[in-house]
Amino acid sequence: MLMISPKMASGVQEKQYTPCLLSFFIYNPTFGPREGEEEKKILFYHPSAVEKNEKIRNVGLCEAIVQFTRTFCPTKPAKSLHTQKNRQFFFEPEENFWMVMVVRNPMIEKPNKDGKPPTIEYQEEEILDTVYGAVVRQCYCMYKLFNSTFGRAMEAGGVELLIQKLEKFFYRYLQTLHLQSCDLLDVFGGISFFPLDKMTYLKIQSFVNQVEERLSLIKYTAFLYNDQLIWSGLEQDDMRILYKYLTTSLFPRHSEPELAGRDSPLRPEVAGNLLHYGRFLTGPTNLKDPEAKFRFPKIFISAVDGYEELHLIVYKAMSAAACFMISASVELTRQFCEQLDSLVGPQLTLLASDICEQFTINRRISGPEKEPQFKFIYFNHMNLAEKSTIHMRKTASVCLTSVHPDLMKILGDINCDFARVDEDEEIIVKAMTDYWVVGKKSDQRELYVILNQKNANLIEVNEEVKRLCATQFNNIFFLD
């Protein structure tokens, strides 16, 4: 991404470039051990247009770095390489399979006079290892969600199949990586939970039970409202990556029809169905269509004996979404989908309006919303719960934050600090811009607060954060 900086007073225009993906490759050093066969090691390489020898050279460097690091830490592999121009992130998700992501450092291009080529200044301290390391791990998890492990592809169809699968998945997935807007939330990879009163929560639970009872093919169910999770029958780590897929990819792609209103041509299926607002986000777009196909994406989740392959049905009514997962060995028919539509559609529509109502009441009780003096991010490692008042609504393309990127990076720095020592800690810093940033780590929970009270002192900041903890996290103990 290119941004023109406002420093134009001198008439010299500086161009500022945000970090971007230079290359992304996957290799296995055991596949081409002999000289002259190096190309066989490479399973995937983006951009594919790169000349063969250069690919081999770059993979060679990674191998050398990994090998060299073993001289000093045989058990802990190299995770990143910093150079003046870029950073490379290494991840070995399965034995001998290495994923490498190369990110160019942000840079400033300063034009020179007299037709000389512009000076490029790399900003080497801007990229946080923890953030982009997490992005690479996420890439693998997402691949695994839809394809299972590399090892399984190898078993099923050898290197050729694996190469094919990698090509198919990453070609599209890499285009959805928005490296310039990655931050602390990527490190956490948490799930945002929808706060709900007991009654409504029980209603949802009984809805889930009823559907699972009536449609016994359904193995697992997840329920979301407003892109936030309410109920999930999946293991945490599976839900985490599924949640990531739903909220950053599937939902944003389908959000337009709801916003478009009833008469919009964008939602033709509504015309024939006035009983409810339910519709399939995966599978058939219109049940009435005689040509409709009843194919759903397949996902892989962890099971006792390795993995389990499932159909993923995502069904949405207004802001409520239900995910139903059914064993992949079952073939899904028109009849089943119609049954599901007629059972779930009306109920989900009702639930959605119930939750909406409840939500507005609660908001009214908690008082009028005014711009608070603070913004925060909370994460709980135990249940992966995350909450951020810093991030605006996530869209498919960008993740907007309401604070200066430098402050976000300070949060990242504090998070690195916390990760180093396994004990409770609190850090309070004052940035050069006079913002206060507070980080608290207690047990498995982390809280980060940015305060815009420039004239406050340490004691006042502490009081402010105490108040915040009391109102937002009244049942959570934080080290004082």
Add this chain to the structure above:
Amino acid sequence: MDGETATGTESWEDCMLAPVDRLRLERADSPTPGLVEGTEPGAGQRSAMFVQAQSFEDLTSEAEEEAQRSAAEENPEGPDEGEYKVQNHDFSSDSRTKEEDVSSEAWRSHKKHVFVLSEAGKPIYTRYGTEEALSSTMGVMMALVSFVEAEKNIIRSIHADGCKVVFLTKSPLVLVGVSRTSQSDKELLRELQYIYYQIVSLLTLTQLNHIFQNKQNYDLRRLLAGSEYLTDNLLHRLERDPGLLLSAVTCLPLASCSRDAVSSSLQAAKAKNLVFSILLAGDRLVTLIRKKDQFLHHIDLHLVLNLVGSSSSFREGEGWTPICLPKFNTSGFFHAHISYLEPASELCLILVSTDREDFFNMSDCKQRFLERLSKRCAYQSLKEALKCPTYPVSQVGIPDLRHFLYKSKSSGLYTSPEFPDVYRSGQEQERLMGLYQDLHSCLHHPTRPLRSFYRCGETENLLAWVTSGFELYLCFSPLASKASAVAAVNKLLKWIRKEEDRLFILSPLTY
């Protein structure tokens, strides 16, 4: 914010005892004309490097030896080479016991490795193990450096969980640090820079370049043999001495009238080529007199402190040694007259001259200084002060305060109490230093500097604060509250203000 950032991001290298631009000007006319070529330190031998100049004969023989060696160096493949190795052998055996299996877990798990190699990949120094055993490892290091260089890029560091490798290319040398500490890349680079300057201080950069231009493959260990202990010691200091972290030195607490008397006595003992005279009490500065318009960089001063502190040979008489002060001028040698005021005393006088024939002049300066000093009975009070070179933190009177570092930015001096019992052991001291280093690198982050940093943990609470005038790092008991920490800062600053004429050198003198 821009203005603030500028002060906050000023790199550690710029925090010198003098304004940078002035120093640059002086670099033009080297203080040591004519000494650049053909002069080299007695790096080959420990004893030769620190000549115990008891008589004039000793001095001349040293000069002859030097001449011989420089001839040999110009033709490193000459017949002298065999002789060299034999000479050096004696010293490497007694100086260090480095025999260690470099494939062992024990070797790997050292907290911090440092390697120096030439651009041809030849080993020059390793902190642990022998260079011979590590020559292939260092070859790989050089290969990585050149591979990345070939892409018109520069390798900076490699990160693994709990371990990082940092590269510093300072042509014609390459330095590599491998650390298991939590130190930032920048802190590690700073340490490697020190090691680089340590080597330059023994050889001068001009000579270093000259050697490798003539023979890329040159084995620099031949020239540095016997001096490795200086690098070893410097690394040890980097782990323990807050001065190297803060880019500052600390002073012997001394009543200002006494210090002024000592200073003026030293100032009076001047000579034509005398540039700096430094009086030390152990690692603490008593006074420093410099030629007007000449400034000593804190790195150079720390290299001098390391040289003096690393060798007991100066205790045996008057030492006369060439030394390059790389931040002053990388191309030439100064000559330092180093001696203790009394054999058993901690007081060490260093007289830095530009003239290599100046030994007797310097010796004479020392005598004149001693005479004046004893006349003015300042010597007595100085000796009194030596009995308590440190102070306990309890003197400040803040109950929860365990330890602190305070640096005055303009003077480049810092003060700090002795380590309390909790941090008395070497291991705990290094841990505390590690915490200070963390604070330091957070506050001086190259792009996101901070004004203040407070950390509350299970073993201690820490507070750091940087303003345009000072840097302050405090360590409290883990039970101390934030309110008490804030109160402590005010109280401590008042205390330092009250004690400043004792703890700092407020009126430095010049020739």
